[in-house]
Amino acid sequence: MPQRRTVTSRSQEPRQRFAEEVKSLREKSGVSLRQLADQLGWDWSTLGKLERGQTLGSPEVAQALDQHYGTQGFLLTLWELAVADPTQFKEQYRRYMLLEAEAVSLWQYSVSAPPGLLQTAGYARESLAAGGLLGDELEQQVEARTGRRKLLEGEDASPFRVVLSEAVLRTSLKDGQAWREQLEHLGEASDRQNITLHVLAFSAGPHGLMSTDTMFLRLSNGSTVAYVENDVHGELIEETGRVERLHRTYDAVRDLALSPTESRKFILRMLEEVPCESST
Structure with a gap:
C-alpha cells in the first residue's frame, strides 16, 4: 500500500490557516506590507496582525483581499471558518x-x-x-x-x-x-x-x-x-x-x-x- 502523502503543510487550525494564506498571497505578489496597505487603503499594521494571527480583522478586509488577489471568495470563506471556530x-x-x-x-x-x-x-x-x-x-x-x-x-x-x-x-x-x-x-x-x-x-x-x-x-x-x-x-x-x-x-x-x-x-x-x- 503506498505511503499516504501530506497534501499540504499548512495549518489545519482555521485562524492560523487564514493568517498563513494571507501572508503567502502577499509574498507571492512580491510586495511589502506597506505597499499592500497603500494599494488597498488599509492600515499596514492591521494587515501585519492578520499575517501573524493576532487578529482576524473584519469581513470587509477579507473581501478586499479576495478582490485584490482574485481568489474568488476563498479568503472570506477561511475568515468565516476562523471566526466560527x-x-x-x-x-x-x-x-x-x-x-x-x-x-x-x-x-x-x-x-x-x-x-x-x-x-x-x-x-x-x-x-x-x-x-x-x-x-x-x-x-x-x-x-x-x-x-x-x-x-x-x-x-x-x-x-x-x-x-x-x-x-x-x-x-x-x-x-x-x-x-x-x-x-x-x-x-x-x-x-x-x-x-x-x-x-x-x-x-x-x-x-x-x-x-x-x-x-x-x-x-x-x-x-x-x-x-x-x-x-x-x-x-x-x-x-x-x-x-x-x-x-x-x-x-x-x-x-x-x-x-x-x-x-x-x-x-x-x-x-x-x-x-x-x-x-x-
Missing part, C-alpha cells in the same frame, strides 16, 4: 460551543446581559473589556462572540427563544451609541421569524432562575443539554433528569414573561429613553 473560546466553553454549533433549536434565560448570540460588537467589546481583556485577546474574543450570530442567520437558521430579565435592558453601556445599537439589534431580532423574544419584567417577582443564565440546546439526535452560568462558575449539564428539572423551571419563568408583542414594545420604549447623539 470554537477553539477561539476559552477551554471551559469549548465543548459547549461545539454542541451549540450543531444544535437544531436553542432557548435561553439571560439575567443581566444580552445572550452572546444577540450581542453587537460594541456591546461585546465593552463587556469583555470590563472583565479584564485587553488588546489582541480582547479583539479575538469580540470576533469569536459576534461570529456566533451566524447560527441564527439564513433560511435554515435554528429557532431561538430567549427570555431577557428586565435587568438586561436597564444595564446600559458607558458608550451611549453602542447601547443604542444594541437595543436596536434586539428590536430587530425580535421581529425575525426564527427568534422569539420575551422580556421578564421586574414586577414578575422572584423566580427559580434569578441569578443563573441558562441555555438549552436540542441536538440533532433528539437529546437536550443545558449550560448554566453565574459570575464565578459555568457548568454543562447532560444528565437527562437534571436537564428536565431545569427545563421545567425555565418554562415557569417563561410563563411569567411578557408576550413577544409586548416584549418588543418594551424594548422600543427603552430605546426611546436613550439620548440621541448630538449632531454638533
Whole structure:
C-alpha cells in the first residue's frame, strides 16, 4: 500500500490557516506590507496582525483581499471558518460551543446581559473589556462572540427563544451609541421569524432562575443539554433528569414573561429613553 502523502503543510487550525494564506498571497505578489496597505487603503499594521494571527480583522478586509488577489471568495470563506471556530473560546466553553454549533433549536434565560448570540460588537467589546481583556485577546474574543450570530442567520437558521430579565435592558453601556445599537439589534431580532423574544419584567417577582443564565440546546439526535452560568462558575449539564428539572423551571419563568408583542414594545420604549447623539 503506498505511503499516504501530506497534501499540504499548512495549518489545519482555521485562524492560523487564514493568517498563513494571507501572508503567502502577499509574498507571492512580491510586495511589502506597506505597499499592500497603500494599494488597498488599509492600515499596514492591521494587515501585519492578520499575517501573524493576532487578529482576524473584519469581513470587509477579507473581501478586499479576495478582490485584490482574485481568489474568488476563498479568503472570506477561511475568515468565516476562523471566526466560527470554537477553539477561539476559552477551554471551559469549548465543548459547549461545539454542541451549540450543531444544535437544531436553542432557548435561553439571560439575567443581566444580552445572550452572546444577540450581542453587537460594541456591546461585546465593552463587556469583555470590563472583565479584564485587553488588546489582541480582547479583539479575538469580540470576533469569536459576534461570529456566533451566524447560527441564527439564513433560511435554515435554528429557532431561538430567549427570555431577557428586565435587568438586561436597564444595564446600559458607558458608550451611549453602542447601547443604542444594541437595543436596536434586539428590536430587530425580535421581529425575525426564527427568534422569539420575551422580556421578564421586574414586577414578575422572584423566580427559580434569578441569578443563573441558562441555555438549552436540542441536538440533532433528539437529546437536550443545558449550560448554566453565574459570575464565578459555568457548568454543562447532560444528565437527562437534571436537564428536565431545569427545563421545567425555565418554562415557569417563561410563563411569567411578557408576550413577544409586548416584549418588543418594551424594548422600543427603552430605546426611546436613550439620548440621541448630538449632531454638533
